[in-house]
Amino acid sequence: MDHHPEEPVAPDVEAFIRELPKVELHVHLEGSMRPELLLRLARRHRVAGIPTTPGELREWYAFTDFPHFIDVYLTSVQALLDAEDFAELTADVAAGLAAQNVRYAEVHVSLFGHLMRGVDARTVFDGIERGRRAAEAEHGIRLRWIPDFPGDYGVDSAERTLDATLRHGPDSVVGFGIGGIEVPRAPFAGVFGRARAAGLRSLPHAGENGGPDRVREALDLLGAERIGHGIDAARDPELLARLRDEQVPVDVSPTSNLRTRAVAGLKDHPLPAMLEAGLLTTLNSDDPPMFGTDLLGEYRTAHRMGLGPAELAGLARNGVHACYLDPAAKQSLLAEIDAVASHHGA
Incomplete structure (x- = not known):
């Protein structure tokens, strides 16, 4: 679904990227719905407003700006109605991650997007848990959940999302x-x-x-333990120094930022500067099919931004440090990353 065909990276770098064990910390379950599955579910439930062919879907995914992306996102989730839909989506997304050597993922779930349509939280959690358990058994990948809500829907949406999570959320929910x-x-x-x-x-x-102030508010008012995106912090030296000193992980998704026009071009992206400044930065895919990418694609993009294999291995390690896996699993994953890096001379 890539609207900007990219130059391939060198074969040795490609092999290294594929072999690196990875974690994914900023990816949306609903935004990971492959076009084929979206078309199938939309037909199954006769959902209006969703294109009916892959070509039309590609055009639909050519976002003019961030609000346009949000509109498309909210329309696409209408294809998810019963627990079976959520189980199918979860299993499909997990298989796609496992194929990229992603070992562990903390996945955002747009819970309020379902509650506001009258889909019960139990339906969502039952479905995603069924898909998660099937994927763990089949692929060995571990998934954890981050239910969320859209801030522009107000405090009531936040309270309803949290209430539903506390009432019905399984143990595999790690954050909000x-x-x-x-x-x-x-x-x-x-x-x-x-x-x-x-x-x-x-x-x-x-x-x-939303500017550096939103990052400050997240830290000071929401007690943020990790920042999703956070690229506007690069415009504020004082904030950058704070993120570095406190080692608050910042989950960066370069292609997403290009597609939603948050940055003008790859050369304007602050990822290299954030790493240079000593931030605990992780690499993520956000809404992969919508943005014509995946996590392998984000590692290739980071390489095109000037990061060599050693820095790519560093990003993979940062993901492990920033995640909520148990310490023993983290140590074992870090040892695997080191072994791959060493094998490739990184």
């Missing part, structure tokens, strides 16, 4: 998130305080296109 159009974060301080008190990690989107 906010996405959507980037509105001020102060109104959500209370609900994030409640989520953290219940043992959920605070994993908000911030600084994707």
